[in-house]
Amino acid sequence: MKAVYENALKRIDRIPSDGLKQIIRNISAENSIYEAALNSTLDGIIVTDLEHNPLLINRSAEKILRFVSWTQDLTLWEQLSDENLVTFFRKSLTAEENIFNREVSINRPSGTRVISISISTLVSEGKIAGNLIHIEDITEKRRRDAQLRRAESLAALTTLAAGVAHEIKNPLASIRIQLSIMRRILEKRYLKDIEPIFHNISLVEQEIDRLNSIVVDFLFAVRPMDITLIRDRVEEVIQEVVELMNHEAEEHRIALVTQFEPALPEVMIDRKHLKQALLNIIKNAIAAMPEGGTLTISLSTQNDELLIAVKDTGIGIPEELLTKIFEPYFTTKENGTGLGLTITFKIIKEHNGEITVESAPSKGSTFTIHLPIPQPEQKSLPKWDDGLKVEASHTEG
Ligand SMILES: Nc1ncnc2c1ncn2[C@@H]1O[C@H](COP(=O)(O)OP(=O)(O)O)[C@@H](O)[C@H]1O
Numbered sequence: 362m363k364a365v366y367e368n369a370l371k372r373i374d375r376i377p378s379d380g381l382k383q384i385i386r387n388i389s390a391e392n393s394i395y396e397a398a399l400n401s402t403l404d405g406i407i408v409t410d411l412e413h414n415p416l417l418i419n420r421s422a423e424k425i426l427r428f429v430s431w432t433q434d435l436t437l438w439e440q441l442s443d444e445n446l447v448t449f450f451r452k453s454l455t456a457e458e459n460i461f462n463r464e465v466s467i468n469r470p471s472g473t474r475v476i477s478i479s480i481s482t483l484v485s486e487g488k489i490a491g492n493l494i495h496i497e498d499i500t501e502k503r504r505r506d507a508q509l510r511r512a513e514s515l516a517a518l519t520t521l522a523a524g525v526a527h528e529i530k531n532p533l534a535s536i537r538i539q540l541s542i543m544r545r546i547l548e549k550r551y552l553k554d555i556e557p558i559f560h561n562i563s564l565v566e567q568e569i570d571r572l573n574s575i576v577v578d579f580l581f582a583v584r585p586m587d588i589t590l591i592r593d594r595v596e597e598v599i600q601e602v603v604e605l606m607n608h609e610a611e612e613h614r615i616a617l618v619t620q621f622e623p624a625l626p627e628v629m630i631d632r633k634h635l636k637q638a639l640l641n642i643i644k645n646a647i648a649a650m651p652e653g654g655t656l657t658i659s660l661s662t663q664n665d666e667l668l669i670a671v672k673d674t675g676i677g678i679p680e681e682l683l684t685k686i687f688e689p690y691f692t693t694k695e696n697g698t699g700l701g702l703t704i705t706f707k708i709i710k711e712h713n714g715e716i717t718v719e720s721a722p723s724k725g726s727t728f729t730i731h732l733p734i735p736q737p738e739q740k741s742l743p744k745w746d747d748g749l750k751v752e753a754s755h756t757e758g
């Protein structure tokens with residue numbers, strides 16, 4: 362295009378005014394495109410002359426560097442307020458060095474922002490005409506990168522830890538078996554003075570069991586759960602759980618009561634996992650009633666949800682701890698792992714459900730699991746069906 366204009370310039374005296382108008386219109390249209398392109402890019406672009414005064418500052422550059430207004434009569438750095446930017450531009454522009462992606466931090470009331478700046482020489486018609494400056498606000502990108510790195514290293518760490526936990530499980534089981542064998546041999550051969558040794562063996566066994574539960578809970582908490590939801594009866598799951606816990610409840614002088622609303626709907630559950638979630642809650646409830654009490658498991662419906670409520674008459678949970686109890690490793694027990702409720706929470710989330718707690722210190726606590734009741738699919742007719750119906754009634758009538 363430039364050659365066309367230069368030719369026109371040579372014979373400008375001979376161009377009729379209509380022709381001149383057209384040429385100016387063309388130049389103006391071309392200019393608007395350049396301007397629009399420059400102002401649409403998210404990259405900040407600045408062009409300076411040989412005196413380092415700005416010739417052009419595009420909209421993104423204005424935004425990133427917070428220019429309210431600027432002039433061609435002062436150097437770029439004289440028109441900036443941020444100390445770091447002033448120093449950076451004064452030094453690098455006067456040194457006439459090319460710079461690639463230098464990061465400069467600037468302080469804003471909203472926090473520190475990281476700006477990446479490149480400076481290259483602007484060459485026009487074979488001569489150095491100034492500088493082309495490219496700037497980019499990389500604060501968000503930085504944040505995302507850091508987040509990603511953190512998530513990646515956490516995932517790697519989790520895999521590693523799960524591997525170690527898994528490796529601990531087998532020798533632990535083997536140690537436990539060897540201890541039982543030793544106990545039996547001792548019982549047979551040295552019946553007389555081995556009472557103290559039995560005591561030691563029991564302690565070791567307890568410690569092994571504790572280690573085992575830490576490892577098992579940990580693995581349960583970190584491993585991805587493979588949950589398959591199918592339509593099933595929760596009352597049957599509860600019946601199974603009650604049978605499993607009856608003996609332990611009796612030992613702790615706790616009455617186990619179930620209350621089921623009639624005609625309960627089926628919901629989408631994974632039996633094995635839901636059972637685990639309930640067992641964790643029930644074990645906590647039993648632990649919360651050292652003097653005995655009543656454990657009530659009830660099933661009811663409310664709106665579109667099936668509610669499983671586990672109520673104890675135990676020590677209760679202080680209000681300030683209610684938000685903490687689902688956190689991994691939060692425990693108030695000497696021998697707790699603090700993972701039981703974390704696992705329960707994860708399982709219920711996988712069921713698209715919710716879990717809520719109500720508690721009054723020294724009165725007891727109620728853990729309620731909310732599970733969505735599948736709704737009958739509503740047959741939505743395609744739009745044009747309405748039209749057909751109207752037509753049909755026309756012909757009938
Ligand atoms: N029914 C309950 N009554 C009183 N406190 C409870 C009850 N259920 C849970 N808690 C509190 O929540 C904590 C975390 O429970 P959990 O995640 O199962 O870990 P752990 O049982 O290993 O401590 C318990 O240590 C206890 O302080």
Ligand SMILES: [Mg+2]
Pocket residue numbers: 641644645699700701702
């Ligand atoms: Mg627990």
